[in-house]
Amino acid sequence: MARKPGSRAEITGPRLRAAALRLFARHGFAAVSMRQIAAEVGVQAGALYQYIDDKQGLLFDLMRSHMDDLLADWAASNPPAAPASARLEHFARFHIRFHHERADAVFVSYMELRNLTPAHFAVIEGLRRRYETELEAILRAGQDEGSMALPDTKLAAMALIAMLTGVNTWFREGGRLSRARVEDIYVDMVRKAVGG
Amino acid sequence: MARKPGSRAEITGPRLRAAALRLFARHGFAAVSMRQIAAEVGVQAGALYQYIDDKQGLLFDLMRSHMDDLLADWAASNPPAAPASARLEHFARFHIRFHHERADAVFVSYMELRNLTPAHFAVIEGLRRRYETELEAILRAGQDEGSMALPDTKLAAMALIAMLTGVNTWFREGGRLSRARVEDIYVDMVRKAVGG
DNA sequence: GTCTATAATTGGATAGAC
DNA sequence: GTCTATCCAATTATAGAC
Missing domain, CATH: 1.10.357.10 (Tetracycline Repressor, domain 2)
Known part of the structure; x- marks a missing residue:
């Protein structure tokens, strides 16, 4: 399967979940912004919505x-x-x-x-x-x-x-x-x- | 001691604390806004800062x-x-x-x-x-x-x-x-x- | 003591380019 | 699949009128 450069869906999904879990545990769900999670993953906030509703x-x-x-x-x-x-x-x-x-x-x-x-x-x-x-x-x-x-x-x-x-x-x-x-x-x- | 009409400091303080406790317990500290607390107390958000830092x-x-x-x-x-x-x-x-x-x-x-x-x-x-x-x-x-x-x-x-x-x-x-x-x-x- | 108004920032989520 | 740009609503906290 051809993959575009910059596309790393197989690892971004798990990384998103791992980063969110760590941040939610540390600061609380309401206190963590989508931008914080995105920064931890290394993508922009908008990109996260490919993986979550x-x-x-x-x-x-x-x-x-x-x-x-x-x-x-x-x-x-x-x-x-x-x-x-x-x-x-x-x-x-x-x-x-x-x-x-x-x-x-x-x-x-x-x-x-x-x-x-x-x-x-x-x-x-x-x-x-x-x-x-x-x-x-x-x-x-x-x-x-x-x-x-x-x-x-x-x-x-x-x-x-x-x-x-x-x-x-x-x-x-x-x-x-x-x-x-x-x-x-x-x-x-x-x-x-x-x-x- | 003379008291201005509308001034109810003796009860606003305790009411602020009671409302904050109830809302923090229900929704979490980060998820509760000062406006929500103020609405519960029956004053405007700005007025709360007479009682808290x-x-x-x-x-x-x-x-x-x-x-x-x-x-x-x-x-x-x-x-x-x-x-x-x-x-x-x-x-x-x-x-x-x-x-x-x-x-x-x-x-x-x-x-x-x-x-x-x-x-x-x-x-x-x-x-x-x-x-x-x-x-x-x-x-x-x-x-x-x-x-x-x-x-x-x-x-x-x-x-x-x-x-x-x-x-x-x-x-x-x-x-x-x-x-x-x-x-x-x-x-x-x-x-x-x-x-x- | 409380109000209105507002400053300055940040939030979740989406659109459209590439 | 990710980016940039952005919408719009909401946030904490303060200033100054009354």
């Missing part, structure tokens, strides 16, 4: 990709046959790792929900709900097995996810503790919190 | 007031002589209650840190750090007493605060569970998470 649609695409990745990675790594306590530990380690590796996307996905249209918001909420349900299933299995005791499964799932996601607010590689050590400590608290 | 200073004032209130209310309610387990339960209930009653301020204080100047950011971070230290002191006392066992006191404090603050993301009065019941369930998980 509008600014809000760009935000939605970033969030949906993040949630799709989360559910796909979890589905690919979850060992469904193991006992509930092992699956819970696996969930905790997966959650910390996945969220640490994509701090910008996590930040944007949690902070910019109010900038979505109602229709787009409903899609993201549905995906988030599906992820919570995965943890709830583990907690229910643990209670059926008798290895866990919880007054309210849904609340426990919310509480554990909030606790694990909170790691992102303070943990930085190269600090006092390694990520593996942080995982160990959180797994210990998670196990105890759901214990009989 | 600039938009960013208004945000800082809101955050500092929130953190000051948090530390003051905690200091007034904390029973320092009780055993650590009782103090921990008290902390959990206080945290859930205080944060639920001021959902807008909590939201703004956690989401808009990036919109502060470095100097203002340092002040807010210091106040947040002081609050975390309060919980750490309880956890250390519990370990000295032998009623708690934790691999890392600082991490445990961060984890518990993230878990408790997470209540704000989903709990609404009038739903499936009362706030008292939610408190009970979280206290149960907090106790178990720090247990020996």
Whole structure:
């Protein structure tokens, strides 16, 4: 396929998304201009509209990709046959790792929900709900097995996810503790919190 | 003291702060204009600058007031002589209650840190750090007493605060569970998470 | 203390050249 | 596919009248 000089669509699209994610995470969706994103990508602002419908649609695409990745990675790594306590530990380690590796996307996905249209918001909420349900299933299995005791499964799932996601607010590689050590400590608290 | 007709400084100041807090929580700091705030208050945009230096200073004032209130209310309610387990339960209930009653301020204080100047950011971070230290002191006392066992006191404090603050993301009065019941369930998980 | 008016800049998005 | 140029609306903040 012939390509005009200056045409680099295959790389401009991903670069646009990467730059937008980084800038939205750093400054907030509303505070970032299309001109800033374009400057980061190395094109003019008008050129961005070859790849997006509008600014809000760009935000939605970033969030949906993040949630799709989360559910796909979890589905690919979850060992469904193991006992509930092992699956819970696996969930905790997966959650910390996945969220640490994509701090910008996590930040944007949690902070910019109010900038979505109602229709787009409903899609993201549905995906988030599906992820919570995965943890709830583990907690229910643990209670059926008798290895866990919880007054309210849904609340426990919310509480554990909030606790694990909170790691992102303070943990930085190269600090006092390694990520593996942080995982160990959180797994210990998670196990105890759901214990009989 | 004589007061000109139309002058209502005593109520415009608080109304400005209340409107700004509500709008910032709903739409985000960068997305809210001074005209929107002024319209909510019932004055013209220019009049707001009698009460604030600039938009960013208004945000800082809101955050500092929130953190000051948090530390003051905690200091007034904390029973320092009780055993650590009782103090921990008290902390959990206080945290859930205080944060639920001021959902807008909590939201703004956690989401808009990036919109502060470095100097203002340092002040807010210091106040947040002081609050975390309060919980750490309880956890250390519990370990000295032998009623708690934790691999890392600082991490445990961060984890518990993230878990408790997470209540704000989903709990609404009038739903499936009362706030008292939610408190009970979280206290149960907090106790178990720090247990020996 | 609040108003009107405005300065100076910036915003998202589009049109048409190349 | 990207550029330049531009439209039009909106922004923060200030000046000066009342």
